[in-house]
Structures are given as structure tokens and as C-alpha cells.
Amino acid sequence: MSETLEDAWQRILAMKNSEADQRKLIEVKAAMAEGLIGREPSSAAKRFSKAEALRLHKQLADRQRESKLAELVANTPSNYILADTIDKLAKMADDIRASDLIAFDLETFGKDGGALDPWKGEIAGFSVTTQRANYYVPIAHVEETDLNAYMTFDVIGMVASALMASKIVMHNAPFDCKWFYVKYGVNLIDSLHADTRIMAMSLDENRSHRLKDLLTDWLKEPSDNFDELFPNTQFNEVPLDVALVYAAGDTEKTLKLYEWISKWYDSRPDLREIKRLFYDVEMPVARQFIWSDIRGIKFDSEGALALDEKLAKEEAELQSKIYETIGKEINLNSPAQVSEVLFEELKLTDLGNGSTNQRFLNRIKGEHKAVELLLEYKEIGKLRSSFTQKLPREVKSDGRIHPWHNTWGAATGRFTCSDPNTQQIPAKRPEVRHLFLANGNDRILVSMDYSQIELRVLAHMANEKVLIDAFEHGRDIHSTTAALISNGKYSYEDIETEKDTDGHECQKLRKRAKIVNFGIVYGMGAGKLADTLEVSKAEAQKIIDDYFRGYPGIKRYMDEQHRLVEKQGFVTDIFGRKRRLHDDIKASKKDRWRLFSAQRQAGNFPIQASAGSILKKAVVDLQAVLPKYDTHIILQVHDELNFDCPRDISREALHEIRAVLENAVKLHVPVRCDIEIYPYKWAEKIDEKEWFSDERNPVN
Known part of the structure; x- marks a missing residue:
């Protein structure tokens, strides 16, 4: 007996299909039942297969897409304007000047990743939402307009001054700001008021922060993804009536998203604190690192x-x-x-x-x-x-590398970096870092690195007297911990005396103590510590127990954080930045490992996030100092900032910059930064005293 179509569907849907394939198969089954689509004539005599069903989904998607695009164009709002003439551009510039706040977005194109790279790709056009209308300006579409008679720089010049004088909201602002500056030299960075991606991160760090997803989930306004509407299509190939409704819709909804989040910011005291964090710290830092990435570093x-x-x-x-x-x-x-x-x-x-x-x-x-x-x-x-x-x-x-710093890329509020990730350049193979060079014969690289900032934050937050005393008196923290976990076998003085003696137990203890100190900060359990130290789990647990016995304030702090996250579902850093762990706490009734994970993060997050927030606050404070010395931040690597400085910068200038970093936030312990000078290559340092000696640099 031959298989019926219904039997075939039961067989196909019972397969181990991916979630995406299962969704497509169900859509095809429903469409076939409604008579919207039928089997392929060439396959009609064969048994109905999953492969044929997925081919039918492509046909169905093509039909739905054409219908969707036609519907979008037919329903284009009356305040959506294609700015394809000089007169419309002039009207748009007037509207920008008359608006207290505008939204801005770019559409780009290019082969081999060029659509994401302002040094390789091209701008198809840009959209602007004002208080009166939503505009799309076509720059380089296949479909020509009256603007094609003018030079692109003349077209941009019609609106550039209005844009630069406005307050702008963008989603993923570094992308748009970099493209507009690299391509046209137009500075939208200083006009950037808010990045709704970062705003969304501040409200919920655990979710997708793509504009389309936020609009669907938070504003309940389903929004179409470009790849679904225009598969295998460059944006400059999109018809202008479609480009208008798609691009102008993005900026209109970006402004709505900004207003929606702003209302939340003002709704509760804890969210008002996050609002201050966003405007006083996160946005200035975001603007700074857009400039940093544009400046780049020679390679x-x-x-x-x-x-x-x-x-x-x-x-x-x-x-x-x-x-x-x-x-x-x-x-x-x-x-x-x-x-x-x-x-x-x-x-x-x-x-x-x-x-x-x-x-x-x-x-x-x-x-x-x-x-x-x-x-x-x-x-x-x-x-x-x-x-x-x-x-x-x-x-x-x-000749330079221009990395992309994501200033709130991790859930902890820490930076991430890509294209390339300069945070991953290994310090233990300095010859790789040596490939990064000073930006010219009249420039040098200078690094300023927070010394043991996480341990200092830990001492502050746990109010741990032993650690605080060690930092205040300048004692080596790792030697302090080594003496502590030696169970009285060695004193602090013993460890310090023998820490550089190869093979001595004191040297091994200090190395172990260093791992333990930072392991506790990162919430390392006995299993992970055992792997790292290459000891048994029982030995690792004893080391942890000895550590907490010697630092009772840290044990109290960790226990309190565990109770806090179970009670309220989140913890905060010293700036009010939140780590929301509600889902882990809820799931812990069925999965104890989720609770352990939440507890680990509850102890770890305030330390990690606070250390990162201190560096960000320092970046903000540096804005008043760096221009005096023609000095620029170019890289952020963990707790370190790398600066592009003039070769004749004075010692006093460097010390003033360091003082800003050290005084960004007051802790119960002193905060210290180390200065390293690299005259030619990153990580190829010269001693500060030697660099500023009269014999080497008479100018100093």
C-alpha cells in the first residue's frame, strides 16, 4: 500500500529535525492544507520527502516575501519621506534643526564582508527620524534619483551641519558613527546622545539586544529581519520604495525604544541609578572608544x-x-x-x-x-x-589595525573586543605584541595598568581587615596568602625571602597563592582549582577552606552574596550595575547546578563589574586631561589602558594621567597603577627613569 501524504507528514515531522527545520516543515504542511502551495510536478510520482518539503518552504517564503514587501509599500505611512531631491534634503535639514532629539541609522553594502567594514564597503543610504517625519536618503542605490547628479560629499554636506548640531539616538552607534566618519569625515560621535543597544543591556543583560528582537519583545511591534526580506541581496539593490519603509521604520522604532526605556529608567529608584550610570559613565566611554577605534594602532x-x-x-x-x-x-x-x-x-x-x-x-x-x-x-x-x-x-x-571595542560586551559590564580581539594578544609571547607599533616617529605607546584591582575591590567589598592592612602597608598580597595557606609553616617574611628561589617550596606556595587569590575572585570551585593546581579535589578544597579561615571577611561576604541572590534574584556592583540571575534561582528547584552557578556569579560579579566600572569612570575623568597632552586612548586590555602619546610627553603629564586612574573611585584600600613606556613597540618597554633621563631625552 502506497504511503499517503498525511502518512508522509507524520513520518517527516517525527524525524530528528532541527528547531528551524521543524518550524519550516509545519509552515509548509499548513500551506499545503490551505491549498496555497502544492507538490513539485517532477517529484509527484516519488515518495514525499523532507528535502522536497524544505524546497517547498523556499517557494512559500518567496511568495510570502513578495506579498510582505508589497504590503509594506502599500501601507507606507504618510510621514515617511524619500529624500531624493535637493529640496527634500533642505526640508529634512530644517526638520533636524527643529527637533530636540532625532534617530539615525545607516544602510551599507559590500562584498566579502564589506557591508560591515567602513574601510572596504559602501553606504547605500541613511535614515533619520525627526519630530515631524521619517526620512531615507539614498546615496548609492542601483535605482537612480535626482541626487545622482550631485557629488556624494555635496549631498552629505546639505545635512551634515544639522546632524552634528543635534542630539542623536542610534542602535549600535559605533557602527554608524565609524562609517560616517571614515567615509565622509562627519563627526556624529560628539552628537551621540544615547545608544539604545547599551540602554537595553542596562535593563536586561541576559537577552538578545538586536533591534528587531527588542522591538518584538518589548514594544510588541514585530519587525522584519533584513536577511528574511532580502535574501542574497545587497541593500543598494533594494527598490527605493521598499528601502524607504524598511530604513525609516528602523529609526522611527529606535526612537520609540529610547522613549520606552527612558520611562522605565524613571520608574524606580534602582533604575534611576542605572540611568545615571548609563548617561554619566557608559555613554562617555562609548563615545571615547569610537574615537579610539577610528584612530587605530600601527601594525x-x-x-x-x-x-x-x-x-x-x-x-x-x-x-x-x-x-x-x-x-x-x-x-x-x-x-x-x-x-x-x-x-x-x-x-x-x-x-x-x-x-x-x-x-x-x-x-x-x-x-x-x-x-x-x-x-x-x-x-x-x-x-x-x-x-x-x-x-x-x-x-x-x-597601515593600522582598527579594533572594535564593545564597551558593554559582557554581562559583567566589561569590555569585549573583535576584528581583531586585541584583548587576546598573549602577554607571555611578547613578540606578538611587538607587532603593534607606535603611530609614527614622533609618538610612543604608554600602558597604565591597575595593580591587582580585583583583589583591592574584594578587600573593599568584603571589608577584609587582613587584606586591607596588607594593601595599606604595601605588602605583597600573594605572599600574604601564601603564608596564610601554609598553615603556619612559613611566615610572610619567609615567602618574600624565597619567592624567587627556583625549586623552593616558598616559590611554589606563592605561585599557588596567586592562582587561589584570583580563583576566588572568579568564583573558582574545588574542581576547577584542582585542575589548575594539578592537585586532588580534596587538596583543593582544603586550600579554599584555609583561605577562608585566614580571610574571614571574604567568607562572610561570599555567604552574604549567596543569600542576597537567592532572596532578590540579582546583585549589584558599586555603581548600581545589576547582574540579574532570577532564571537561575527559579530553575534551582529542579537543577541545583543552576543555584551553584547563580551563587558563584553573585560573589564574582560585584568584584568583576566594580573593577571594570572603576576603569570606565577613569576613562570619563580622563576626558578633561588627555587633550592637554595630545594623548589618546587606543586600546583597552582587561585592567589596562594603552595610550598613544607624543614622544616628548613629560613625566609630570604621565603622572597626572596615572593619578586620574588611581583616584577615579575611593576604596578602603589605596588604588595603584603601573606605568610602562614603549618607545617603538607594544610591550617592548624601557624603564621610566631611563626614558626621562637628561642624557636620553634632553627635552625633559
Whole structure:
């Protein structure tokens, strides 16, 4: 008996389909039932298959898309204006000047990622929402307008001064600001009033912050994604009547989103505190790092090529040594082949069901020389793929790398960075950092790094007397902890005396103490600490217990944070920044690990977030100081800021900048920053006293 269509659907829908495929299949089934779509004639005699159903979904989507676009154009609001003539541009400029607040958004295009890169791609047009109307200005569409008779810079010039004099709201503002500045030299950065992406992050750090998702979820205004409306289409190819309703709709809704969040900000005391954080700290920091990214940092592409060749030789030598050690040649980049050799042939301890993850290999590297060599081989391979081969491709036409700092990229409020991620340039292989150069013969790089800021914040928040006393008297914190977890075997003075003596137990204790100090800050449990220290879980737990016994204030603080998050579902940092963990707390009744995760984050977040907030506050305070010395922030790396300074900057100027960082926030302990001077290359430092000696720099 042949299979009926209904039987086929039961079979197909019962398969292990992805969530996306299942949704598509259900849509096709419904459309077929309504007679909107039928089987492919060429497949009608064959058994109905999932592949055919998914092909039918593409046809259905094409029909729905055409219908949707026609509906959008037909329902274009009367206050949506295509600014395709000089007269309309002039009217738009007048409306911008008459508005207290406007919204702005760009539409870009370009091949091979160019639509996301202002140094490679092009601007199709831009939209502006004023208090009177919603405009779209076509700049480089395939469909021509009267504006094509004018130079692009003349068109931009018609509205540039009005835009720069206004207060602007954008969503993901760094994108639009960078494009407009790089392409046209128009400064919208200083006009930027609010970024609704950051505003949304401040209200809920746990969700998607894409404009379309926020509009659907918060404003209950479903919004169409570009890829769904225009698959395989560059925006400059979109018909102008469609481009108008799509682009102007984005800015109109961005302004609505801004107003919606603003009402929430004013609704409760805790949210008013977050509002102050947003306007007083987050927005100035966001504007600063748009400028930082535009400025960029010079990169040595030839040096990267030479370093890659050197690393390739190291990699080949390690490969040969591994082959010699295991007695055969295998594909070292194949986890399956490496696992077979290590655990089946060499019978090494298998801690992860055959996994060759670095975490497991580190714990057994003492069992066989091949493991240590393999770890070195993997490290070299990562250096090559992530840096020496990749970084040169990030260099723009000006010879500089222009990273993208996301100033609130992590749930903790910390920075993230991409394209490239300069936070990941390894300090322990300084030759990679040496590829980043001072921006000219008359410039130098200067780093200012907060010293143990997280531990200082921990001492402050926990009001831990032992830690506070150690910081106040300038004692080494890791030596202090080492003496504490030695159970009286060694004093602080013993640790300090022997900490640099190779092989001495005091040296090992201090290294262990350093891991424990920062591990506690990051909420590290006994299992993770055991892996890191390469000890048993019981030993790791004893170390943690000894730590808390010696620092009772920290134990009280952690316990209080655990109670707090269970009670209210969130914790805050010293600026009122929130970490919302309600879902984990609710789920903990069924999943205890969710509770443990929430408790770990409750202890960790206020320390991490406060340390990051202190750096951000310093960035804000620096705005009044850096212009005096022609100095610019160019990179943020964890607790460190890197500056592009004139070569003749004075010691007093650097000390004034450092003082701003150290005095951004007052804690129960002194805050300290270290200065490092790099005359030519990042991380290739010269001693401050030597740099400012009369013999070397008579100008000083």
C-alpha cells in the first residue's frame, strides 16, 4: 500500500529535525492544507520527502516575501519621506534643526564582508527620524534619483551641519558613527546622545539586544529581519520604495525604544541609578572608544610574516619531536588520532573519555614527554592561526589595525573586543605584541595598568581587615596568602625571602597563592582549582577552606552574596550595575547546578563589574586631561589602558594621567597603577627613569 501524504507528514515531522527545520516543515504542511502551495510536478510520482518539503518552504517564503514587501509599500505611512531631491534634503535639514532629539541609522553594502567594514564597503543610504517625519536618503542605490547628479560629499554636506548640531539616538552607534566618519569625515560621535543597544543591556543583560528582537519583545511591534526580506541581496539593490519603509521604520522604532526605556529608567529608584550610570559613565566611554577605534594602532605586517615563518619552524620541529617520541607519524590536528595514541597505545590516564582538551592534557603532562610537546605544538598553532596569519588581514589602507571595542560586551559590564580581539594578544609571547607599533616617529605607546584591582575591590567589598592592612602597608598580597595557606609553616617574611628561589617550596606556595587569590575572585570551585593546581579535589578544597579561615571577611561576604541572590534574584556592583540571575534561582528547584552557578556569579560579579566600572569612570575623568597632552586612548586590555602619546610627553603629564586612574573611585584600600613606556613597540618597554633621563631625552 502506497504511503499517503498525511502518512508522509507524520513520518517527516517525527524525524530528528532541527528547531528551524521543524518550524519550516509545519509552515509548509499548513500551506499545503490551505491549498496555497502544492507538490513539485517532477517529484509527484516519488515518495514525499523532507528535502522536497524544505524546497517547498523556499517557494512559500518567496511568495510570502513578495506579498510582505508589497504590503509594506502599500501601507507606507504618510510621514515617511524619500529624500531624493535637493529640496527634500533642505526640508529634512530644517526638520533636524527643529527637533530636540532625532534617530539615525545607516544602510551599507559590500562584498566579502564589506557591508560591515567602513574601510572596504559602501553606504547605500541613511535614515533619520525627526519630530515631524521619517526620512531615507539614498546615496548609492542601483535605482537612480535626482541626487545622482550631485557629488556624494555635496549631498552629505546639505545635512551634515544639522546632524552634528543635534542630539542623536542610534542602535549600535559605533557602527554608524565609524562609517560616517571614515567615509565622509562627519563627526556624529560628539552628537551621540544615547545608544539604545547599551540602554537595553542596562535593563536586561541576559537577552538578545538586536533591534528587531527588542522591538518584538518589548514594544510588541514585530519587525522584519533584513536577511528574511532580502535574501542574497545587497541593500543598494533594494527598490527605493521598499528601502524607504524598511530604513525609516528602523529609526522611527529606535526612537520609540529610547522613549520606552527612558520611562522605565524613571520608574524606580534602582533604575534611576542605572540611568545615571548609563548617561554619566557608559555613554562617555562609548563615545571615547569610537574615537579610539577610528584612530587605530600601527601594525608591522612584514614583521608578522617573519614571525610566522619562525613559528612555522618551531611547529615543524615540535612535530618531528612528537613523532620521534610516540614512534610514528599521525595527524596531530586530529583529536581522534591523538586520543588513540595517548590513551589506547600509550595507556595514559584518560580524564575526559578520550578528550584531548588542553584542560585534561595539562593534568597528565608529567606522564609522558609527548603530552608536554603536544601542548607546545598546539600553542604554536594557535599563535599562527589567531595572530601571525590573521592579524595582517585586519590591517586597513592606512597601515593600522582598527579594533572594535564593545564597551558593554559582557554581562559583567566589561569590555569585549573583535576584528581583531586585541584583548587576546598573549602577554607571555611578547613578540606578538611587538607587532603593534607606535603611530609614527614622533609618538610612543604608554600602558597604565591597575595593580591587582580585583583583589583591592574584594578587600573593599568584603571589608577584609587582613587584606586591607596588607594593601595599606604595601605588602605583597600573594605572599600574604601564601603564608596564610601554609598553615603556619612559613611566615610572610619567609615567602618574600624565597619567592624567587627556583625549586623552593616558598616559590611554589606563592605561585599557588596567586592562582587561589584570583580563583576566588572568579568564583573558582574545588574542581576547577584542582585542575589548575594539578592537585586532588580534596587538596583543593582544603586550600579554599584555609583561605577562608585566614580571610574571614571574604567568607562572610561570599555567604552574604549567596543569600542576597537567592532572596532578590540579582546583585549589584558599586555603581548600581545589576547582574540579574532570577532564571537561575527559579530553575534551582529542579537543577541545583543552576543555584551553584547563580551563587558563584553573585560573589564574582560585584568584584568583576566594580573593577571594570572603576576603569570606565577613569576613562570619563580622563576626558578633561588627555587633550592637554595630545594623548589618546587606543586600546583597552582587561585592567589596562594603552595610550598613544607624543614622544616628548613629560613625566609630570604621565603622572597626572596615572593619578586620574588611581583616584577615579575611593576604596578602603589605596588604588595603584603601573606605568610602562614603549618607545617603538607594544610591550617592548624601557624603564621610566631611563626614558626621562637628561642624557636620553634632553627635552625633559
